[in-house]
Amino acid sequence: xxxxxxxxxxxxxxxxxxxxxxxxxxxxxxxxxxxxxxxxxxxxxxxxxxxxxxxxxxxxxxxxxxxxxxxxxxxxxxxxxxxxxxxxxxxxxxxxxxxxxxxxxxxxxxxxxxxxxxxxxxxxxxxxxxxxxxxxxxxxxxxxxxxxxxxxxxxxxxxxxxxxxxxxxxxxxxxxxxxxxxxxxxxxxxxxxxxxxxxxxxxxxxxxxxxxxxxxxxxxxxxxxxxxxxxxxxxxxxxxxxxxxxxxxxxxxx
Amino acid sequence: xxxxxxxxxxxxxxxxxxxxxxxxxxxxxxxxxxxxxxxxxxxxxxxxxxxxxxxxxxxxxxxxxxxxxxxxxxxxxxxxxxxxxxxxxxxxxxxxxxxxxxxxxxxxxxxxxxxxxxxxxxxxxxxxxxxxxxxxxxxxxxxxxxxxxxxxxxxxxxxxxxxxxxxxxxxxxxxxxxxxxxxxxxxxxxxxxxxxxxxxxxxxxxxxxxxxxxxxxxxxxxxxxxxxxxxxxxxxxxxxxxxxxxxxxxxxxxxxxxxxxxxxxxxxxxxxxxxxxxxxxxxxxxxxxxxxxxxxxxxxxxxxxxxxxxxxxxxxxxxxxxxxxxxxxxxxxxxxxxxxxxxxxxxxxxxxxxxxxxxxxxxxxxxxxxxxxxxxxxxxxxxxxxxxxxxxxxxxxxxxxxxxxxxxxxxxxxxxxxxxxxxxxxxxxxxxxxxxxxxxxxxxxxxxxxxxxxxxxxxxxxxxxxxxxxxxxxxxxxxxxxxxxxxxxxxxxxxxxxxxxx
Numbered sequence: 001x002x003x004x005x006x007x008x009x010x011x012x013x014x015x016x017x018x019x020x021x022x023x024x025x026x027x028x029x030x031x032x033x034x035x036x037x038x039x040x041x042x043x044x045x046x047x048x049x050x051x052x053x054x055x056x057x058x059x060x061x062x063x064x065x066x067x068x069x070x071x072x073x074x075x076x077x078x079x080x081x082x083x084x085x086x087x088x089x090x091x092x093x094x095x096x097x098x099x100x101x102x103x104x105x106x107x108x109x110x111x112x113x114x115x116x117x118x119x120x121x122x123x124x125x126x127x128x129x130x131x132x133x134x135x136x137x138x139x140x141x142x143x144x145x146x147x148x149x150x151x152x153x154x155x156x157x158x159x160x161x162x163x164x165x166x167x168x169x170x171x172x173x174x175x176x177x178x179x180x181x182x183x184x185x186x187x188x189x190x191x192x193x194x195x196x197x198x199x200x201x202x203x204x205x206x207x208x209x210x211x212x213x214x215x216x217x218x219x220x221x222x223x224x225x226x227x228x229x230x231x232x233x234x235x236x237x238x239x240x241x242x243x244x245x246x247x248x249x250x251x252x253x254x
Numbered sequence: 255x256x257x258x259x260x261x262x263x264x265x266x267x268x269x270x271x272x273x274x275x276x277x278x279x280x281x282x283x284x285x286x287x288x289x290x291x292x293x294x295x296x297x298x299x300x301x302x303x304x305x306x307x308x309x310x311x312x313x314x315x316x317x318x319x320x321x322x323x324x325x326x327x328x329x330x331x332x333x334x335x336x337x338x339x340x341x342x343x344x345x346x347x348x349x350x351x352x353x354x355x356x357x358x359x360x361x362x363x364x365x366x367x368x369x370x371x372x373x374x375x376x377x378x379x380x381x382x383x384x385x386x387x388x389x390x391x392x393x394x395x396x397x398x399x400x401x402x403x404x405x406x407x408x409x410x411x412x413x414x415x416x417x418x419x420x421x422x423x424x425x426x427x428x429x430x431x432x433x434x435x436x437x438x439x440x441x442x443x444x445x446x447x448x449x450x451x452x453x454x455x456x457x458x459x460x461x462x463x464x465x466x467x468x469x470x471x472x473x474x475x476x477x478x479x480x481x482x483x484x485x486x487x488x489x490x491x492x493x494x495x496x497x498x499x500x501x502x503x504x505x506x507x508x509x510x511x512x513x514x515x516x517x518x519x520x521x522x523x524x525x526x527x528x529x530x531x532x533x534x535x536x537x538x539x540x541x542x543x544x545x546x547x548x549x550x551x552x553x554x555x556x557x558x559x560x561x562x563x564x565x566x567x568x569x570x571x572x573x574x575x576x577x578x579x580x581x582x583x584x585x586x587x588x589x590x591x592x593x594x595x596x597x598x599x600x601x602x603x604x605x606x607x608x609x610x611x612x613x614x615x616x617x618x619x620x621x622x623x624x625x626x627x628x629x630x631x632x633x634x635x636x637x638x639x640x641x642x643x644x645x646x647x648x649x650x651x652x653x654x655x656x657x658x659x660x661x662x663x664x665x666x667x668x669x670x671x672x673x674x675x676x677x678x679x680x681x682x683x684x685x686x687x688x689x690x691x692x693x694x695x696x697x698x699x700x701x702x703x704x705x706x707x708x709x710x711x712x713x714x715x716x717x718x719x720x721x722x723x724x725x726x727x728x729x730x731x732x733x734x735x736x737x738x739x740x741x742x743x744x745x746x747x748x749x750x751x752x753x754x755x756x
Contacts, residue, residue, distance in 0.1 A: 056689065056731060062662045062756030063731075069661070079609065090663035090753060091628030091640045092653035097661065101628040102649035106642075107616060108624045118616055126608030165687075188730035188756065190694060199697035200726050203755065 015039070015214050024154055027075055030229035033236045038182070039214030045075055047181035048123075048146045048157030050138070054187040061134060061162040063205055064186045065089070066097055068132050068158040070230040073098040075156045076129025081122040083107040083115045084134040086162075097224075116142050123149035123157055132158045143179025183211040189221050204234065276302065286335065287487045293326055298484040304352070306345050306484055323412045339412040345484060346476030347420035350431030351413040356406060356423060421477055425451035432472045438465045450476075493531065493586035495519040502541050502578025509538070509573060513566045516584040518559040524586065530555035531586035536566055538573050539581040546573050551622055553613045553646040555590050561611060565618050613645045634702050636663060636752065657700065658724060660734045660753030667750035670735065674749070680723040684735070686751050691727040698723035702736075717745065724755065732756065 026042030028035050035041045043049065049071075051064040072080050080103050082089065087108060091101050107122075109115045112135050119133040123146065138146070138159055150157050159180065185208045191201035201223075208219040219237040263269055283299050290297045296308040309322065316322035323339045330337045340351035406423055407414035415423050424431070427450050429442050442465075447453050453461070453473065462470055474480035497516050503509065513536060524530055532555050537547045550565040573579075617625040629643035629650040636659065643650060653659065672681035680696035699721035706714035720736040727733070732755035739747040 055729070056687075057756075060662060060754050060756075062660070062754035064756070066661045066756035078605075088662045088664055090636075090660055092630075092636075092659035093661040093663070093753070093755070095652045096655060096659060101630070101652055104628065105613070105645055106626050106628065107620065108626075109620060114620065118620070121612060121616060125612030126605040128609065128612070188732060190728070190730040191726060191732075193695070200695050200724055200732065203732065204730060206730075 011214075024156075027071065027156075027230070029231060029233065030227075031233040033233055034209075034218070034220060037209060037216045037218045038212060043071065044181055045156045046150055046154050048143075048150050048159060048179075050159045050161060050178055050180035050183040052161040052183070052185050054185055057187055058161070058163050059165050061160050063188045064160045064162075064184075065132075065134075066203065067184075067186045067205060067207070067231075068160060069094050069097040069099045070224070072130035072132055072156070072158055073100075073103075074228075074230050078127050078129035078155075079103050079105055080130045080132065081105045081107060081118075081128055082132045083109055083118045083122070085109055085112070085115060086134070112136060116146070119157060119159075120145055120149040122153075123155050124153040126153070128153065128155050130156050130158065132160065134160045134162045136161065136163060138178065138180070140177060140179055147179055147181075178211070180211070181213050182209060182215075184208065185210055191223075205231075206237070207231075208237075279303075284487065286330075290326075293322070296484075296486040298486045300349070304349065306348070308484070308486070309341065319414050320407055320409065320412075323414065324409060327409075327412055337411070340414065341412075342415040342420045342423075343417060344420060344476055344478045345482050346433065346472065347415060347424055347478070349433060350424060350427050350476060351415055351420075354427045354431045355411075355413055356408070356426065424476055425449065425454070429453055432469070432476055434465075434469050434472055438469050441465065493520065493523070493589050494583065495523065495585075496581060496583045498581040499579070502575075502580045504575035504578045506570065509570050509575070509579070510563075510567060512579075512582050513570060514559065514563040516582050517562040517566070520584045520586050521557045521559040521562065524557040524589070529589050529591055530557040531589045532556070533587035534562060534566075535585045535587065537583045537585075538575070538579045539583065540576040541578045541580050542576060544576070548573070550618050551614070552610070553617070553644065554610045555588075556614075561614075565614060568619065610646060617645065634705060636702070637665065658697075658755070660732075661756045663734075663753040664751070667736070667752040670749050670751050672735075672737075672749035674737070678721075680725055681735070681749060684749060684751075686733075691729075691731070691733070693725045694728050696723050696725040699737075716740070722752070 024044075024046030026038070026040045026044055028042035029038075038044070051068055052058065053061050053064050057063050080099060082104060084107070089106065091104065091106075094104065095101055107115075107118045109118055115133045115135050116138070119131050122128050122131040146157055146159070187206045189204040189206045191204045193199060193201035203224040205222050206219065207222050209215075209217045211217060221234040221237065222231040223234050225232040259271065263271075279302060280299075283301065283303075283305065287297050287299050287305055290305060290307060294307045294309050294312055298306045300306045309319070313319040313322050316325055319341050323341060327337055327339050338352050338355070340348045340355075342348040342351055406416065406419070428448060429450060429452075430439055432450060432453075434442065442448075442453070447456070450473075458470060471480055475482040495516060497512055497519065499512075503512065516536060517534070520531075520534070532552050534550050534552075535547055536550070537545050539545045548566055548569045550562065550569070552562075552565070556562060613625060623642070625645050626642040627645055627647060629641045629647070630653050631639055631641045633639055639653060639659075668686065670684045670686045672684035674681040678699070680693060680698060682693055684691055684693070700723075702720045702722060703716075704714060704718035717739050719740065720738055722734060722736040725733050725735055733751055734753035734755065735749060735751050737747050737749050739745050
């Protein structure tokens with residue numbers, strides 16, 4: 001037996017161990033440059049995904065929220081539950097991102113624990129296809145519970161990592177182990193309006209897939225798209241453009 | 255009565271006056287009627303200022319009719335309701351005796367035909383004063399009817415006619431005591447017929463011809479020769495159930511079991527009447543007389559005992575049984591009819607029910623105002639454009655898709671230091687939360703002015719406008735910023751960040 005089939009067999013066993021329960025399908029980005037790096041050819045549904053921001057966005061979480069809204073809106077036709085502590089989410093803005101107010105249920109929690117508990121409950125509930133929660137951190141136990149809830153309720157979770165204003169979190173805390181299936185970092189990117197047009201172009205983000213079970217990390221510039229796909233990939237960023245800190249982790253994961 | 259306000263004020267300058275409010279009077283009377291149910295199950299409202307109560311076979315519970323009426327009047331007086339009462343064989347006679355009190359020493363057979371008809375105002379001065387400017391509940395009097403010896407019993411503010419004696423006692427009363435039509439009463443007075451006795455002496459046929467059958471009917475009703483239909487008020491059966499225990503309970507398991515039993519009891523009643531409720535209150539009554547109430551609300555009207563018990567289950571921990579709980583009561587609120595629903599066959603119904611269950615669990619755990627759905631508000635002011643609607647409310651549509659709105663909107667716009675070159679241009683630089691942002695691209699302005707039509711015109715000012723811009727800094731972060739005031743206006747313009755597009 002050569003090493004290649006053995007490696008493939010091992011990978012299949014690891015994948016079987018890592019994923020408990022049958023997969024629910026994927027949400028494809030519609031671009032081979034992204035889908036090729038994700039296991040199964042798209043964002044796995046029936047799992048939970050972690051989204052963080054960079055710089056200012058780590059506190060405001062506006063770009064991750066916009067990105068999560070576009071994904072959540074396309075994760076199914078059922079209700080979307082959005083649990084948060086800070087009351088700064090604006091429903092008209094989310095509607096313009098494709099999340100109709102008729103589908104969206106807001107939960108205003110008081111504590112982080114309440115958000116996580118509400119997320120679990122929502123993930124298990126029937127008629128809910130996507131759940132978004134804004135929390136500071138998800139530890140391994142809470143992450144595992146979320147995963148079980150996702151599998152039981154057959155819905156997809158999105159955790160927006162959001163630090164309180166003015167608090168400096170250590171880099172280690174953000175890069176610690178996580179039970180999430182994928183971990184993304186979303187930052188705003190300068191927009192490019194069509195030639196000769198004034199004002200702002202379509203929203204663009206610098207999206208880095210930092211961690212992905214059964215897949216490979218990558219980084220892209222993505223743009224908002226009105227079509228069936230959540231986003232349109234504008235450019236793939238070369239590996240060297242990934243921050244050096246993520247390079248080691250990428251090797252470890254890949 | 256019927257006195258002009260100016261005349262009344264001339265007589266009594268310190269007179270307190272109030273506008274007539276027949277609606278409120280009626281409501282007050284109905285409330286009083288419901289209260290009186292503790293004395294008799296049959297109480298009727300006698301508008302505008304009386305109550306009629308059937309006390310047949312009830313007097314022995316109080317130890318006699320006099321004790322009953324005295325207790326009733328004392329309780330009402332204690333509540334600030336001055337009332338006169340009377341008990342007689344017929345409703346008409348009781349009505350008359352309550353409003354036209356007699357002196358018991360005046361024997362009816364003494365035939366004091368010259369007896370003056372008393373002015374009711376002298377009997378109840380308080381009531382008469384109020385009524386001269388529009389009656390209030392203070393003017394209500396109570397008449398009690400009874401079916402059962404020969405002397406007139408008279409208390410400080412009540413009269414009891416012995417059984418079978420009401421005919422004799424009605425005779426000296428003025429004709430007004432028969433509840434005649436106002437025209438008939440006026441005509442009788444003109445003809446010099448003042449008392450009931452004078453009236454009964456007249457031939458019936460002539461009376462019927464001149465005054466119509468109305469007066470004769472009233473006379474017969476008071477005398478007991480004609481039936482009188484009273485419309486008794488039936489209070490709505492309350493959605494209330496009670497479980498009492500032989501031995502006080504305190505174990506958590508027992509609490510959970512009795513909670514489930516109470517839920518099952520109220521749900522069985524709701525089911526039987528084809529209704530469902532959206533709010534339930536479960537009260538644990540301790541031995542020492544204190545109680546602990548738990549409430550649960552549902553997004554859709556519910557009557558499923560198992561689901562209801564599950565809503566109460568997490569709250570039972572907070573119940574301190576103390577020395578033990580001797581009774582549990584449950585009350586359903588916001589009871590509504592529910593369309594018959596067939597569940598269990600289609601998957602869709604299950605999903606909807608499951609979702610409703612999740613919403614109920616969440617809103618009972620976090621609080622009702624913490625789970626909501628966004629609904630549009632017709633306003634231009636961005637921070638007021640979103641209303642919180644009930645989670646299961648009908649879809650209410652959306653907002654104007656042509657106007658870009660941010661994902662994050664700050665409740666209070668945050669002031670920024672900005673450098674703008676020309677009055678109507680977006681800024682080149684601005685500093686927000688200690689960081690300098692260089693504007694790369696900008697879009698706008700979208701002018702949102704004060705909603706002047708919602709406030710007094712004196713507060714409106716053309717200066718109160720906001721010019722909103724979408725700007726993007728060199729990193730690509732997109733802000734929703736605005737400038738208040740006009741360039742060169744009274745107040746210097748100021749820039750704010752109101753939201754982030756992300």
